[in-house]
Amino acid sequence: MRPPRNQWWDVWDQFKTHKGALVGASIFGLVLIIVLFGPYVWTIDPTYIDILARNSGMSLAHPLGTDQLGRDLLARMMAGGRVSIAVGMTAMIISVFLGTLIGVVSGYFRRLDGALMRLTDLFLALPLLPLLLVMVMLFRQTLATQFGVNTGIFMLIVSAIGITSWMPSARIVRGEVLALKEREFVLAAKSIGTPSRRMILRHILPNVMSPIMVAATLGIANAIITESALSFLGLGFPPDFPTWGRLLFDGVDYLQDYPARVFWPGIAISLAVLSVNYIGDGLRDALDPRIRGR
Numbered sequence: 286m287r288p289p290r291n292q293w294w295d296v297w298d299q300f301k302t303h304k305g306a307l308v309g310a311s312i313f314g315l316v317l318i319i320v321l322f323g324p325y326v327w328t329i330d331p332t333y334i335d336i337l338a339r340n341s342g343m344s345l346a347h348p349l350g351t352d353q354l355g356r357d358l359l360a361r362m363m364a365g366g367r368v369s370i371a372v373g374m375t376a377m378i379i380s381v382f383l384g385t386l387i388g389v390v391s392g393y394f395r396r397l398d399g400a401l402m403r404l405t406d407l408f409l410a411l412p413l414l415p416l417l418l419v420m421v422m423l424f425r426q427t428l429a430t431q432f433g434v435n436t437g438i439f440m441l442i443v444s445a446i447g448i449t450s451w452m453p454s455a456r457i458v459r460g461e462v463l464a465l466k467e468r469e470f471v472l473a474a475k476s477i478g479t480p481s482r483r484m485i486l487r488h489i490l491p492n493v494m495s496p497i498m499v500a501a502t503l504g505i506a507n508a509i510i511t512e513s514a515l516s517f518l519g520l521g522f523p524p525d526f527p528t529w530g531r532l533l534f535d536g537v538d539y540l541q542d543y544p545a546r547v548f549w550p551g552i553a554i555s556l557a558v559l560s561v562n563y564i565g566d567g568l569r570d571a572l573d574p575r576i577r578g579r
Contacts, residue, residue: 299571306567309560316557320366331360332525340543349549352535362549365527369509370557372443372528376508379447381501384454389485389493391455392462402459409452414514420445421520435526442521446508454500461493495572502565506558513554529554 300306335355342350349358391401421441428437465471465488474488509529515521516530524535529550536546 296571300567303567305563309563312556313560320363323363329357329360331364361527365529365532368528372512373505373508375443376446377501377504380450380504381454383451385458385497388455388458389462392459405452405455413449417445438522446511457496458493465492499565499569502561506561
């Protein structure tokens with residue numbers, strides 16, 4: 286007899302029929318390769334200042350040109366990409382963990398549902414960008430003093446983004462859990478006395494992985510945009526610690542004379558966010574058994 290077919294092959298078969306998802310995955314993979322391994326090929330220090338070469342255009346020595354201090358934009362783009370994607374990944378993990386935890390607990394334990402959903406509604410009612418600005422202003426100096434400027438600000442930004450973006454994941458997971466509680470296999474497990482912890486880990490969580498994975502991919506895009514907005518407002522990382530949003534902020538004053546200073550980081554942010562959104566769209570179709578096979 287042939288061994289049973291792994292269900293992840295079915296997911297892959299459905300995923301590769303989504304052309305936009307394949308293109309998005311290819312673009313995002315290419316961006317990851319460039320920002321992770323590019324510095325080993327292009328070894329110019331992104332903080333190296335060459336005043337004589339400031340504001341120069343594209344050339345063999347500087348393929349993307351230089352900024353007002355003569356720093357190589359290609360090197361700064363790769364360094365900024367590592368930081369922006371690291372912020373997106375870390376903030377996504379925090380957001381998805383909180384959203385999954387609150388969604389599962391709220392959906393499974395009826396007595397906690399009301400309190401946790403009102404907490405979710407409270408966070409949804411808060412204006413997120415002003416809240417992020419207040420958090421950055423309050424804790425920026427404290428964390429920078431305690432852990433160093435770069436590490437402290439990184440911890441602050443990923444924590445602030447993760448804490449303020451878990452609500453959609455919690456609502457989606459809660460809805461899935463409420464539906465799963467009435468399914469036959471869950472009722473059968475309850476009838477034989479399965480404890481709640483085992484029920485959640487063995488029966489509930491594996492069946493809500495589809496919305497969790499989709500929320501995770503979309504959370505990366507949301508975190509990258511939020512970090513870029515904070516850096517663009519001048520409240521993100523310091524000038525010598527580049528991110529794509531910080532490069533946009535630095536290039537605004539030179540937009541009319543040197544538009545490429547804004548063009549390249551803008552294109553990088555757009556490609557990363559758009560490709561991640563398409564990946565999430567493809568995963569949603571591939572992981573939904575009601576759509577798979579169409």
